[in-house]
Amino acid sequence: VREVTIVGHPNLVLKIYPASARCPAGTKTFTYRYRKKSGIRRVAIGVYPAMSLQEVRERYLEHNRALARGDDPQQEIKRQEEGSGNVTCQAFAETYMARWAIPRKRTHAEDRRMLDKDVIPCIGSMRMVDVTRADIVAVIDRISKRGAPISANRTLALLKRFFGFAIERGVLEHSPCAHARAPAKENQRDRVLSPEEISAFVSALNQSNLSLAVNAALRFLLVSGQRLGEVASMEWEDIDLANRVWSLPAERSKNGRGHRIPLSARAVLILRELQASGNSGGWVFANTKGHHVRADSITQALSRLTKQFDLDHFTPHDLRRTAATQISGMGVDRATLVRILNHTDHSTTAIYDRYSYEPEVRQALEKWSTKLDQILAAPTIFHCF
Template sequence: MLGKLTALGVAKLKAPGMYGDGGGLWLQVSGKGGKSWVFRYTLRGKSREMGLGPVSTFSLAEARDKALTCRKLCYEGIDPIEMRREQRQDAAVESAKAITFRTCADGYIEAHKAGWRNDKHAAQWTATLATYAYPVFGDLPVQAVDTSLVLKALEAIWSTKTETATRVRGRIESVLDWAATRGYRRGENPARWKGHLQNLLPKRSKVRKVEHHAALPFKDVPAFMRTLEGQPGIPAKLMIFTILTAARTGEALGARWDEIDLEAAIWSVPAERMKAGAEHRVPLSTAALAILAEMQGLDDIFVFPGSRRGKPLSNMAMLVLLRRMERAGLTVHGFRSTFRDWASETTHFPSEVVEMALAHTVESKVERAYRRGDLFEKRRDLMDAWATWCSQGAAR
């Protein structure tokens, strides 16, 4: 039966409870005297309640009209709650049409940069998107970004700069996911790889084979070091130090005096300068200490200063040196592979000691949990042995 309630009765009701009008329409009176309309219904065997608004805003007659609309939807098999949600989402997307992809990218970066390791990561995000994505759809509404636009941004570099293109694709996907979560766009993410772009672009492995950093055979290291020691300038000292410590190029370039304890013969690289985000202690051999002794007094901050005071050497300094030595086929990073090959083939040091010397993250979580130390003294023996190998036949 419909129409059980009257406007006067609705106004007079004070006792908390649910009062039916019929046809699924109910008046809900709360314990604090608040009154609102509720539509109750069952669809596909599932019972649901849908709020229709407060009595102060909607009269009994208006509530009945709302309930009638809901009953008609249910008759057609349409869930009123789901339909209202879709309508609100459509309205949100419509109002967000002025929000561009560039604006969303800025929002994503701002929201996540606090959790990134350093400011350089945020700068890389901005730079890659500005170079490859923004020219194509940066100023378009984020809702308008589709598969064809994403492909337009990626196809030009997918075969020539595959690693960069892969990063750009992932960053576009993250921005679009962020925009969808914020209600700025709807639909599938056109930048997702699995089940989508993988059907349109070749896999990285098919585009080009992975090129490893060129490494010098460890048997040739003593002769190379002998030649290197005859080279003038700070870049040669830096390269010797980098090789002796098996450090990454960036770690050695940015070495600071406040990281080095000459008395204890320890170089402590802070977490923010390490790839794994954890402090790395490097035991310094006598040969490495000798290089540091030669560098003292040149700069108060950086061990290997550049031409500008208070700045380290350029990251191109050692590459230029290799070209001058007519060894342009080598890379500085490749000497880490040389060090690993030497340790594996000529010594009995356990692999975990070698991996820790290279500041590699131990793969096994269980192994990491049980081994809390950094095997420092064993690594000191390893680095002393490496320095001895490097000096074979070299005049020191």
Template sequence: MPKQIRDRLTALGVKRITAPGFHADGGGLYLRIEDGRRLWVFRFTWQTKRCWFVIGPERDIGLADAREQARLCRLMVRDGVNPIEARQADKAARQIEAGQTFDAVARRYITAHEARWRSVKHAADWLNSLTMYAFPALGAKPVASITIADVLDVLEAIWREKPETAARVRGRIEAVLGYASAMKWREGPNPAAWQGNLKHLLPPKSDIAPVQHFAAIPYADLPAAMTALSNADGFGALALRFLILTATRSSEARGCRWSEIDLDKGLWTVPGDRTKSGREHRIPLPKAALAILHDLKPLQRAPDGLVFPGGRLGSPLSDVALSKALKAAAGEGFTVHGCRSGFRDWCAEMTAYPREIAETALAHSNPDKTEAAYQRGDLLDKRRRLMEEWAVYLTTTARTAEAVPIRGHA
């Protein structure tokens, strides 16, 4: 059998070739010129048929790289693998992998297991915790490509501040990735496993010192913060203004959906699966909060879409986005949750509203079971007046302070 001549072409010579046709380099590699296109192709015989494998355009692939690709193709043919079929199988695998994102697999896991869980709320809690903490970092990633570093990106942000929540989120990520392994969508060890894995990278919950909470922002400082937020850009500032005006929790405001809002009645109904108490909470919306919603209405993506969407479609804003907005408006040392404390202090010190109205506005459970048994309603009308007065305080006090100089400093 005559010896094949290889490496007939040169890099400079390739650039000078303009004639249409197949220009052999040897070893099955050709430069194909046709209809203005210049492609590297590999010729091989498969089951007595002549086949052509397209390596790629000459403008993107140099001669040396084309020769290396041809060498790999020759090895595949020698080992009984058709390069064309191998590429098609690889493409199909990538398409399947792209469809098996962490978000999609997590939802399949919940659907597969929710029938045996104790309540619908448990399934909702699963999805809410993953949506809040895991999906922003992992949601769009194929489960096959998730690493320990990816899992740590999720957990390190909350491991010390919210150890109980972080432990639950870790366990749920582990369960989802374990499900993915059982479905043959990923291979190798589970990167969210604790024993022999994250145990060596994160401190156990028992070793984490209690979190030292920052002081709540004084209610006297909130009007100035609201003014600063009004002049700021971004969904983080808007969501924080809405949160302060409604005295709600961060997760409730960030997860707010248009389907929960009744603009005509000025009412926001947070479903029980999104509240801390597990009970539905109706929130009367003051005019300032309604103004924010009316401004955002043209941006609504779907009837059930998020009012304050995050950077990735379908995901809410992160807690960090609100914390950054608060820091920019009020300085260091305050937490978003502390804004609720500011509202409660204002109710106690600046109004004559009974305690139960303020507590109901905050969706706090009444510790007095006897009293709670007699209080069947949610005091909506009284709370509506309270929230409107709160909004007026927030939106007018700062302007009044600017107009009237403080005595002794004029």
């Protein structure tokens, strides 16, 4: 999607979307963008050529006048349209983002991306009340046809939330997503590396030409059992090597909860190796550009490694699952395993159980480290151990 600011109209933005099966000539939408104390806000104006340039200019001037009076154009539009189904999908998308996605979802940027890429170009100019199940199916089919069935599933889930929120707001009585089915079946992965595969994986790492940061990140994933994105973005300021603990801030945690991860002796040695290489500030797993290695870069590197050394395919998340399975198999109780993985436990017992389990977590991770030694036959197979 390309954004163009119109000369002489500083608050007017033209978005140009790539051509698609549903929109063969591409789509051009106009948005009024302005700044308030709370940040940048947007008001959808319309889709060209369904709305003429003269109409766009008139709407633009209306918003300018509202802003000059001290009014908020976004709030004025909501007062005028939100009580009825006359609001367009593009206009309601701004309400959805501001009132539902941003306050409730850490991944709200992904909702914005899906709306901009696949939803607004196709149904953005339609009134909410005019959208039918056939329109929803057409949006989803277009995504599936480009070879992205899982993205189609995610977009359908977004649309169900989107139109469900419209019902809550009184914009609609019924959702056009009712009875719409996800196009792709998603199977829960159950890939767990065997002891022999773990040994082969570590041997491949020791022989590979992967960068030190990526190599160390993959080893740390196996040793710690933590999430890929959280490991990739680790910062030295969150590491206390003296007390052997990693304090993950809530804002960088997937579930929005802070997490203290005791570091086993093996995990500490990986971090010490990185420090010895000259990396002792900023990102723990830093790339050559001074930023942290990206999660997808680690995934791609692992994919290349498995092909190069003829290993059965597995992903970074499978390393986390392998660690969890091995730890559970050593007799570690579920409550401790939940703390290791930083999963959200919604059970009634968990509501009352506020014990940190940190000593038990530390003991479990050390047991897993010892088990790795046994699997690898000698601790030196990990070259940094």
